[in-house]
Amino acid sequence: MTVLAQTTFDAPVDVLNYALTLEHLEFAFYRDGLDEFAAEDFEAAGFDPAVFEYLGLIRDHERDHVETLQAVIGDLGGEAVEEAEYDFGYADVAGFLGVAQALENTGVSAYQGAAQFLIEEDALLTAALTIHGVEARHAAYLNGLNGATPFPDAVNPTLTPDEVLAIAGPFIVS
């Protein structure tokens, strides 16, 4: 995951591959987790039936983000990073939701930290911002499901790639 192990970016494609690395991680997480757990598992854990549907919607968003970033990177003549192998370490619905919360909140902060490297690319910047907002919506919802306030502070924390690596790295096997 060399794309995560950097503090700045040389080109817009590198910023987009950084975002794609995280979107791959998120999409794989929901795709596999929602395959492993059924709606009944969430209800048995005390959650409203809508929760399973909303998690499916989040999964679909992450897939859209992956496919869009792949297309844009291709358009720019870059090589899109591929999905890796992950180990999210959850054993039950509660564990799954805890990881989801961590991933979404980290995603928001990652986009926020990287956006400044697209400042010369108006269209790409705006596109990244439109993903950033959706990740923040996901994060608020997952905070709530985990019993945390959806909006813990007036200012959302910003993370550098190094800081993101420290959080997301342990989920990446290879």
Added chain:
Amino acid sequence: MRNSNDRLANAFLANARRNATRRGLLGGGAKLAGGGLLVLSLGSLPRAARAQEATPTAGATAGDAPFADDVEVLNYALTLELLENAFYRDGLPAVGDLGTDGFGFSVSEQLAAIGAHEAAHVQTLTDVVASLGGTPVAEGAYDFEDAFASAEAFLATAAALENTGVSAYDGAGQYLSDPGLLTAAGSIVAVEARHASYLNLITDEVPFPASFETPLTPDEVLEIAGPFIAS
């Protein structure tokens, strides 16, 4: 600048009011329309990218850009934050207890936290505009009468304001030239998106209605709201 900012604030309010009404009329059927003023549908990022690309180059003169400099962008954001701040500050005492949400939180307490965030955003933007040598816009006179008429109207208006706020920041971000200010604006818009998600949820809308947010320019907001502005 003062007049145009008041006009913008009132346009946002008019949008919120119209959105609240539309929600009331359409009920659950409005869900797929999105959580706010999502009249523009961005199905894919490349299309969004093309649309955005057209904006700065359209007229090829500096006069066509919606903002002359970073101070104007920040004053635009401040205009919206002032409106939001006044909305919660004056509305929460007016509408009374709002019950409990699906997470088990007191809605009134959550909205008080949102109100405090808006107050913090107002303070931060005011300070930054001043530190850049600009004149921060001041709070305007808003007509919240309809929005404060019931808890339902209040929450629907809040949802519309928050969702619109996200679109406004997303549309304006590209006009910031200072990387530090862009990151700061990002740290605010993320919080607005969190608010929007929550307010959608408690008003029976999908908290995250699309894979991408819908950026709006000030002109688009005014254009959409035009028919609803009395003067």
